[in-house]
Amino acid sequence: MSTTTIDPTTRRVPPFGGMNLTVLRIELLRMLRNRRTVIFTLVFPAALFFAFGSGSDWDQTVGHGNVAAYVMTSMALYGAALTAASGGAMVAMERALGWSRQLRLTPLSPTAYILMKALLALVLGAVAISVVNLAGVVQGKPSMPLHVWVACAVLTLVCTLVFAALGVFVGYLVPGENAMQVLGPGLALFSFLGNVFIPITEGSTMWHVASLTPMFGVAEVSRAPLTGDLPWYAVLNAVVWFAIFVAGAAWRMSKDTARV
Numbered sequence: 001m002s003t004t005t006i007d008p009t010t011r012r013v014p015p016f017g018g019m020n021l022t023v024l025r026i027e028l029l030r031m032l033r034n035r036r037t038v039i040f041t042l043v044f045p046a047a048l049f050f051a052f053g054s055g056s057d058w059d060q061t062v063g064h065g066n067v068a069a070y071v072m073t074s075m076a077l078y079g080a081a082l083t084a085a086s087g088g089a090m091v092a093m094e095r096a097l098g099w100s101r102q103l104r105l106t107p108l109s110p111t112a113y114i115l116m117k118a119l120l121a122l123v124l125g126a127v128a129i130s131v132v133n134l135a136g137v138v139q140g141k142p143s144m145p146l147h148v149w150v151a152c153a154v155l156t157l158v159c160t161l162v163f164a165a166l167g168v169f170v171g172y173l174v175p176g177e178n179a180m181q182v183l184g185p186g187l188a189l190f191s192f193l194g195n196v197f198i199p200i201t202e203g204s205t206m207w208h209v210a211s212l213t214p215m216f217g218v219a220e221v222s223r224a225p226l227t228g229d230l231p232w233y234a235v236l237n238a239v240v241w242f243a244i245f246v247a248g249a250a251w252r253m254s255k256d257t258a259r260v
Helices: 021-032 035-054 067-097 099-104 110-139 146-173 178-193 205-210 214-227 232-259
Strands: none
Touching: 021 067, 021 110, 035 067, 035 110, 067 110, 067 146, 067 178, 067 214, 110 146, 110 232, 146 178, 146 214, 146 232, 178 214, 214 232
């Protein structure tokens, strides 16, 4: 009886680290089947926008638009942040169910896995932003030039990567379903402190506190085409928090991989 020795170094590595459209489609369907995620990340921000629509000062001018456009952009950011963080935090359930271990038996590389989560966050973030912007069109109060409208939506989508990284970090840090129980209230608190829900007077003590939170920088960046102002410290805030969350996610992922 003869035996065949297989050299592991000759194993064929699939292109893109094993990531493909089939895997992305499966992950997207898994996310959309979660009713709580759909309600709280897609419906809730649009409902908040309609609830705030009774304000009598929504027609006041803000930069290149009005207050309604300012609030709509903020709600779109909040919805996209929730959605992106939820997509990233799915790693907590995957770890609890053993799905992460199963994936490690496949050719899917850790880098491709993280990239897949980022792409998933962008897709879901785009849906959340579209829903809130559609709510603004239906309501009819937001007013700003079309190119400003599109620029705000695109920048908001890019900023969702910060919260996708946060979701993955928390997903590796907190076990099971507790991830969203931490992220949900946490993002709401960051939104209040980060000048998203309630405008904070610049230069005040509260404003200085807000400028250190993860929501502050991305909110300023997302609204920059509308307000016509993009402070350097807002960009720095967004970049620093993104780096912190990515580093945290990579650190926890390496610890989790070493355990298996």
